[in-house]
Amino acid sequence: MPELSTVLTSYSAEDLLSAENLNRTDETVAEVFTLMFGLDIRSVDAPGSDLSSREPNDITAIVGFSGIMRGACQVRTSVAAARAIASAMLGGAPIDEHDDSINDALGELCNMLAGGWKNSIPMLSSACALSPPNVISGHNYKVYIRKPSVKLVRDYQFEGHALHLTLHCEDVQASPPVRNPAAA
Secondary structure: OOOOOOEOOOOOHHHHOOHHHHHHHHHHHHHHHHHHHOOOOEEEOOOOOHHHOOOOOEEEEEEEEEEOOOEEEEEEEEHHHHHHHHHHHOOOOOOOOOOOHHHHHHHHHHHHHHHHHHHOOHHHHOOEEEOOOEEEEOOOOOOOOOOOEEEEEEEEEEOOEEEEEEEEEEOHHHOOOOEOHHHO
8 A cells, every 4th residue: 555644845044034025024914903903013123223122122923834844933022012903902091000901912923923924824724723822921031943944034014113023934945854744
């Protein structure tokens, strides 16, 4: 009986760093912010921009990718920006600075961005799963992604706030192929 194992094509570092993917990422961010929050957001390409520096009151949400792409989507912003996102998500309701809905909103934003981006790529849509979001507060942490990996980093601004987005992708050129267990 012939072996029915199929090797799935992996999403590569070249794919992640392509101009097409950069546009796809910007479109996903703009779509989520416009449709879900009613907020305008724009990418910031200023060389030497200070948006990527960490502040003591940063808040970060992370959603993992697994399947034919392994990596993570990471969204980092200030607590004030996360509070503005939570307020917009809740229809403009005022949000206390220590309200748990801030973490929930940033986690859900990361989930929507990761899912929207992933679903805009046909090969990833059904062959890549997302983890539940994790939220981290503070600035003295480091996210470890399986090596070797590449990352796409984008800075955005909305209503005077900064948002830092990073898409991490394991470099499949240095990794063994992912096998489709359903075909085995």
